[in-house]
Amino acid sequence: MAEMSIADALKLALQEEMRRDETVFCLGEDVDIKGGMGGAFTVTKGLLDEFGPERVINTPIAEILISGVCVGAGMTGMRPVADLQYGDFLFCMMDQLVNQAAKMCYMSGGKVHIPMVMRAPCGATNRGAQHAQSLESYFIHVPGLKVICPSTPYDAKGMMKQAIRDDNPVLVFEHKLLYGSARKEKDAIKTSGEVPSDDYTVEFGKAAVRREGKDVTIVANLLMSYRAQEAAKELEEEGISCEVIDPRSLVPFDYETVERSVKKTGKLMIVHEDTYNGGWGAQVAAHFAQHGIFDLDAPVKIVAAYDTPIPFASPMENFIIPSVERIKKEAKELAEF
């Protein structure tokens, strides 16, 4: 048990899995160059020293290659873990992810399978539209992929280990403002927490109730799970009690935990940093429109980034991304409906 950041918890997971299984290896651009950063956010820093260049591979800038290598190595018995620097570059490897990794097991009639982990840092951090996106929603629409988004050090370690052991392709969204890595980010949130040193995993498809409440159910992931908790705390003082659920994995998704909560509160709000139209919040809302409509005492609310590319300047970036204030205001409106 030790207190550590998410970045370090992820690293610990990688180390433990690489130690226990020689088929696990890491790759990516600048993934661990001596004197470098260890990916863009320090997660892989230092692995080279322990595991050597054969298992910690600094690749060319070539996302088709990186993803293709994962598919090829994965289908022949390896467990590659790739680092993408910025999730935005997922689009450069989209064919390998969607047409190859996600479909190969199926197309082969279940003969081939592809364990692989693609690590995608996400979130808006004053870097402009091509280094800022939250991209989970694209990938929940791809049968054959699993999509996770750990937001605490405990989950980061346990879910990363689970991802590496999964026999299917797993996309891991890691939020830049939650890493707590040595590379300081403006507006970063301190997330460090206790991480057991033993070999635990966190199952996919189990949401975490981050805060209990009885008036409004808020489903929020990554950075938004923190903002939702902050909003809930402040609303508590106004006498409004919010339950905050962090889904942690989007595919598979734990509807049960959310349903149980909505049965209690009658009010559902989804908060994500990904843009609104066609976002994963729509899927959750649609689930309730189909299967839980009579549990709802009020319209569902989706609080998401407005439908724009991410702007650079802070006043605009802050406006686009759901803030604690916006979450509070919307939750209050819902509570008072």
Next chain:
Amino acid sequence: MAEMSIADALKLALQEEMRRDETVFCLGEDVDIKGGMGGAFTVTKGLLDEFGPERVINTPIAEILISGVCVGAGMTGMRPVADLQYGDFLFCMMDQLVNQAAKMCYMSGGKVHIPMVMRAPCGATNRGAQHAQSLESYFIHVPGLKVICPSTPYDAKGMMKQAIRDDNPVLVFEHKLLYGSARKEKDAIKTSGEVPSDDYTVEFGKAAVRREGKDVTIVANLLMSYRAQEAAKELEEEGISCEVIDPRSLVPFDYETVERSVKKTGKLMIVHEDTYNGGWGAQVAAHFAQHGIFDLDAPVKIVAAYDTPIPFASPMENFIIPSVERIKKEAKELAEF
């Protein structure tokens, strides 16, 4: 006025626009080789003869290039129209579409803009998982893109002309089974219809009510709009009256027309060939969960392809994609709720 197929209506639109505006040009793999097919589905066949190789460009197999050329030519005053053969290859150009085409206007502060049309044949036709997808839902999640899906010859011509004149990137989803092209497809639907020879356009963001009804509102696009109409016709005989709405464009989306209908029927069902989880149907359902929940007398239904890659063999392919029977059954259930 002449009766023609969707393939020919699209070609007519291309011809008319290329004649009236010298900045319009076509490009794509095999887009028009003498002795060839004219794209994969004959839409561009014969354009070379009229417009010559400078405006009808047979490209290398290089989707990044094709899309990049559209972005570059579009931002400097041209109006490129690219053919993709199969929509599945959109993933090979995803970066250019999502990170470049969709964001360039915004990132430039509105100085640059990119008129371009990307034509993506879609739909499952016994070709297996990599030549079968319906991909609209990925793109409704991209602020900066417009997404249309014409399903009649009239709309095909009018919306294609509108797309070419639009000052923003437009993705056009064309269904293989609706083309009515010379290249025969098993299970193809005869869609030919009257197409005016004059210079009309069809505005985006206006849904078409394909059939009026009072018990259930069915929103369905492309092939599913035909299956929904067929189901509605059969249900009529059982005394169930369905209103079938073809959104025609997904971005912008005409919620008004659907709202008006749901106010009347109290029942909403969305049908699409795209897979279920995170599909565009979820967005429509989410809209009603947020803004129209009290108009609903029953849970929303989404009838979509099951969440799998598209299988090859007919028994499985037919099972995955919503059939007339499945639509009927679900609509009936909804009507009788």
Next chain:
Amino acid sequence: MIKMPEKERAVGMYKKMYQIRQYEETIYYLFLEGIMPGTIHQSHGQEACAVGMIYDLRKEDYILTTHRPAGHDLAKGVSLRSMMCEMFGKAEGCCKGKGGAMHTGDIDVGAVTANAIVGGNLPIAAGVALRCKMMKTDNVAVCFFGDGASNEGAFHEALNAAAVWKLPVVYVCENNLYSATTSIKLTCNLENVAADRGSAYGIPSEVVDGNDVLAVNEAGARAIGRARRGEGPTILELKTYRIGGHSRNDACGYRPNEEEKAWFSKDPVRTFRERLIDERVITEEELEKIEKEITDEIDAEVEYAKNSKDPEPESALRDVYWEGGTR
């Protein structure tokens, strides 16, 4: 001209080539009859490429193929029955009917599920080869692709990394002069679309007569040998020609008659057959007997496949995620 090998080997190669030819022609007629579903991209005319390259591979070696996979898959040992059943979309197909004509394969014999995204298999081959290297085997990956594929970005990224990492992979371009209906001359300035690009990565390359199974086999041996010995990748460009259209319903209106005539006179199966007889490796009568056996087997498998069970509709819901099984 390359020396004829001893009889068993020479006839072994011929048999495989003949099987592929007969398989593709049979499939062609099944399509014409309208009793086979889907679409096809056929490999007849290119049999020498498949057989020459694959004949000496180990089961533990891997091949990666394309939308035109039948020759490669048969040469690597995917069972004829499972191939034919897959073509008919049957439950006993090598992909349980889920893959179809563009996705045949069987990882258990080293034939990776075929890939219908042009260029898509090239970086995957790098991954497969990386695995062979990391696990310290001396197995190799042989990756087939077309002339058209060499213009894809995936080609560039894959070949560069294969070179830098000295991967045990052979990149085999079957240059059949066309990508679908487009002459490669329209889309590439090079005489040898793949081989002339070796220098862009520091990969040695060879141009080979792709209709001569022995020439392919010999060049293949050199390349595979380099890979096995840890000397890195090779590019082979095999000059060849499709007999049929790009896919169904393609009458090849874009190919000049003289070009077709010239290439058809170099038919890889017929010319090798003639040599076998000319050089008295085997008699025509023996060959006819062998050919009949092959034809009969294919016909029998067609009958078997036609009559075998369709997959259950609901089985479509399985195998989206791995359910365990053969590996």
Next chain:
Amino acid sequence: MIKMPEKERAVGMYKKMYQIRQYEETIYYLFLEGIMPGTIHQSHGQEACAVGMIYDLRKEDYILTTHRPAGHDLAKGVSLRSMMCEMFGKAEGCCKGKGGAMHTGDIDVGAVTANAIVGGNLPIAAGVALRCKMMKTDNVAVCFFGDGASNEGAFHEALNAAAVWKLPVVYVCENNLYSATTSIKLTCNLENVAADRGSAYGIPSEVVDGNDVLAVNEAGARAIGRARRGEGPTILELKTYRIGGHSRNDACGYRPNEEEKAWFSKDPVRTFRERLIDERVITEEELEKIEKEITDEIDAEVEYAKNSKDPEPESALRDVYWEGGTR
């Protein structure tokens, strides 16, 4: 050594280089102070590449740049004020504060919005050049990219098509030996990562001392001339070196000291300054005066930018789709 041009021209080049240097150093300190938002990828050390290539371009010619755009943009004539305002995320920024450091540009002066996807601008440049050709202008596109970018698939697809279509484009690789923290030696087997690949497309290429503005300018003139005359694309590989880190917070721990020392001794701004004085083109006093003017202007623009208006939060909702305007 290339002959010194006449004074006005020589000093003109120096001024631009000095402006870029001063701009980048100012930005660097603003970041250190913590008063500038976002991240940076700076171009100091590479001024000769930008100025040599762009100095003689027409306003109607286009440049396409990368995550490291400042030198190119300033050289092409994007206004200093609008650049500085953009760096501070201000409403008067060249992108109204929406783009940021990695997306500066101004299409009205031919500086296409910079692209932060490595390799992403190469196919776009082909499209821009295609437009120049289709509209029968003799304008050209000059596309800058890094050594690392040349390993991207986009490089391959773009250069091949540019060659086949004989596009009026110059592909300029600024090889600064590193992609982020990775030595190009680790990811490419070639001495000249871009130039040595010209033969893979049939594109002529040249390797040039990227720290010598006159050498760059001369090679640029040849390449731009070819493009203007309709003779197709050229690859130029300019050997150069970053002065600063890849981005903020990068102390360049991965670069050997001796390497840094050797390169810093070839500083493009200082060496050209020395030549100007040595060859008596201009006196040191005159230069100091010019430099002070440039520095003062930059300082003034920093002050201006700091004090200029933030964008309205709600303005974030605009410009997602085109609203009409300057073009």
